[in-house]
């Protein structure tokens with residue numbers, strides 16, 4: 001396949017690019033900066049997008065800006081989809097985040113809006129909602145220990161997923177084709193139901209409960225609305241992650257518990273960023289730590 005890879009220079013993009021090349025795809029990495037062998041384009045202005053999508057079969061869309069999110073992620077994705085539709089692109093795979101509809105963060109609201117743009121974009125799509133990458137947890141713990149002790153809400157709950165595992169999943173989703181798409185004969189942009197038009201179910205066949213049940217109803221390989229959830233092999237509290245992080249760094253700093261107030265804290269403590277969807281990635285937090293420290 002000819003694939004346009006936005007966000008190719010980023011954390012996830014750096015794992016996805018070699019993975020797709022390994023599968024024999026013709027990959028066109030995209031960046032705002034001119035680089036040999038890459039296409040230069042800017043989602044925020046639209047410059048270069050028409051040339052970037054020309055002749056591609058699929059787009060793996062990873063580019064994102066936590067600071068200029070509306071311009072880049074929402075309006076930029078709209079620009080990208082308009083060009084993709086005009087160019088006859090057959091699959092847009094957008095990497096999103098588990099729990100964006102349950103955790104009140106401005107960045108997450110924008111990601112949700114970007115998902116809606118993709119759903120109504122008239123190009124068959126997959127919304128691959130991933131859990132947090134280990135680098136993000138690492139940055140969070142560094143930031144929390146600037147004053148000495150590790151100041152964290154110990155009960156915040158995560159399911160970190162390695163970017164290499166997400167890259168593998170992206171490769172298999174591309175092979176499987178779009179999980180959602182325009183209904184034939186329907187007005188442009190109207191989404192179909194699930195990948196195979198089947199109701200979503202807990203892929204493990206387990207009774208699910210609470211937020212995890214909501215996740216399972218959205219996730220899984222044949223997810224409704226083209227959403228596929230993908231997380232790491234282990235659900236862990238931030239305290240557990242912090243203790244492994246300290247051990248890996250040979251640090252004796254104490255962990256001082258604080259409580260994050262409000263809806264954000266409640267949702268993340270209750271597991272809103274985790275999923276029961278299977279399969280999960282295989283690489284663990286401790287594997288990331290062993291490689292890094």
Ligand SMILES: NC(=O)c1ccc[n+]([C@@H]2O[C@H](COP(=O)([O-])OP(=O)(O)OC[C@H]3O[C@@H](n4cnc5c(N)ncnc54)[C@H](OP(=O)(O)O)[C@@H]3O)[C@@H](O)[C@H]2O)c1
Pocket residue numbers: 006007008009010011012013030031032033041042043044045061062063064065072076095096097098111130131132133134136
């Ligand atoms: N970090 C996490 O824990 C996590 C978890 C789940 C999902 N995700 C999602 O996964 C995706 C990739 O995340 P990441 O951590 O790999 O991101 P990242 O390292 O911050 O990289 C962001 C990328 O976006 C590109 N970009 C930014 N503004 C752009 C613009 N105006 N036009 C074109 N490209 C632009 C940058 O490319 P240039 O600078 O080369 O132009 C860069 O490659 C994001 O959509 C993110 O929301 C992240």
